[in-house]
Amino acid sequence: MPRKPSIMVAQDVYDTLCRMIDARDGDAAAEQLLNELERARRVKPAKLPEDVVTVNSKVTFTIQETGKTFTYQLVYPGDAGKHDEALSVFSPAGSALLGLRTGQSIDWSLKQGQKNTIEVNRVEPPEITAN
Template sequence: MKPSITISWLDLERLERVLDRLPAAQANARDALLDELGRAEMVEPWDMPPDVVTMNSRVRFSFDHTEEEVTLTLTYPKDMTDSGEQLSVLTPVGTALLGLRVGNSIGWQRPDGGEFRVTVRGIEYQPERAGELHR
């Protein structure tokens, strides 16, 4: 059973545009993200709870119940740089994190068929909380 997720209609519109432009080679990433978006609760951007991972959020998370945390910014593919501080929403981890609340965990399948579990530990920055709706 997957935890519920929350997404703003603004992020949904932007993600749908990304998905419409994906090449066939990225069909698995597209399908995984579409599945997540299909089960999401939609809210107004200004009503987004501050503990939800949204696009462009800087999120702290861990894998498989470890204490070691990773902090990355959930990013649209077009905004990715080589900084090592970003995570594309089209990656399995990025798709898994989208819409989760702090404290939530979700199991997810890796491209090699194995599984991982990711837990949201905190959100250092969320655009909606900062009033930056048109990013």
């Protein structure tokens, strides 16, 4: 099995996702995401580099086997249906992308039994909103 690239996640995102995973006990997608979170380096939100895929960032990536490129905003599951470009962090592609940096790639199953290589082309950090 190929070695997975190093990933980084902001501590607040990590905590939120762990709570969501706990609420989805036995869910295969949640288990897959948990496996990724367990190997992630956690950092303070202010220390997360802008080119790291996190929740609410916009990411452009290519599926190497098909050559198709997509741009989505990675979101929590409750926000997945709010616009066409939303991708749940609990989806196979979403959990694969979380924590990757521009230029990194990962081998991942997007469909049952089918491995694909996903490469991150560009990351736009989440917009900061003033309260």
